[in-house]
Amino acid sequence: TQLLEQSPQFLSIQEGENLTVYCNSSSVFSSLQWYRQEPGEGPVLLVTVVTGGEVKKLKRLTFQFGDARKDSSLHITAAQTGDTGLYLCAGAPQAGTALIFGKGTTLSVSS
Amino acid sequence: DTGVSQNPRHKITKRGQNVTFRCDPISEHNRLYWYRQTLGQGPEFLTYFQNEAQLEKSRLLSDRFSAERPKGSFSTLEIQRTEQGDSAMYLCASSLGSSGGQLLKNIQYFGAGTRLSVL
Numbered sequence: 001t002q003l004l005e006q007s008p009q010f011l012s013i014q015e016g017e018n019l020t021v022y023c024n025s026s027s028v029f030s031s032l033q034w035y036r037q038e039p040g041e042g043p044v045l046l047v048t049v050v051t052g053g054e055v056k057k058l059k060r061l062t063f064q065f066g067d068a069r070k071d072s073s074l075h076i077t078a079a080q081t082g083d084t085g086l087y088l089c090a091g092a093p094q095a096g097t098a099l100i101f102g103k104g105t106t107l108s109v110s111s
Numbered sequence: 112d113t114g115v116s117q118n119p120r121h122k123i124t125k126r127g128q129n130v131t132f133r134c135d136p137i138s139e140h141n142r143l144y145w146y147r148q149t150l151g152q153g154p155e156f157l158t159y160f161q162n163e164a165q166l167e168k169s170r171l172l173s174d175r176f177s178a179e180r181p182k183g184s185f186s187t188l189e190i191q192r193t194e195q196g197d198s199a200m201y202l203c204a205s206s207l208g209s210s211g212g213q214l215l216k217n218i219q220y221f222g223a224g225t226r227l228s229v230l
Binding site for chain 2: 004006030031033035040041042043044045048050088090092095096097098099100101102103104
């Protein structure tokens, strides 16, 4: 059974700080997605990474896919209160198959 | 683009009752997925369809659960004889599936979910 270990589970920081969330597995994934979820809502896609070693930037968010396509990280620079939410990584073992999700990282950014 | 739509958004039911949820995917998407999410956890896969064919079911999908996608468009998820342990957020997602390239196949777009509370 493929698993995605996401860490940390909870993160509470001050506005302006930097943070990194990690998503690790012993298995290879065809692609990996990062989602953000607000309470009572469905996950909203942030980015999809496909190629080993790929780095994608979305404003203050930087996503990296490991060379072996087994792990990924999300780095947020100068966090803002609006970044508060649940961040989920999800991997697709094969193209088009069901996603395997990590347990999520609950981020709280205070001013 | 109307996105993935789920109804109802909230459902409160008594133990033992049957409930049915509906998901309308993005119109051109061939694949439709159902997930379940409990508090403090990431979503867990239940089942998915390629058009009207149910291609995979998780071990989480007990005999009390049944999903259909009769015309390859909307889907329903029914839970019979609900139990308190069924209380969760039920999420639907859709993707282009085989009609898209590799990258597009994996992009799943989620609905807002149906929150089920079994009393």
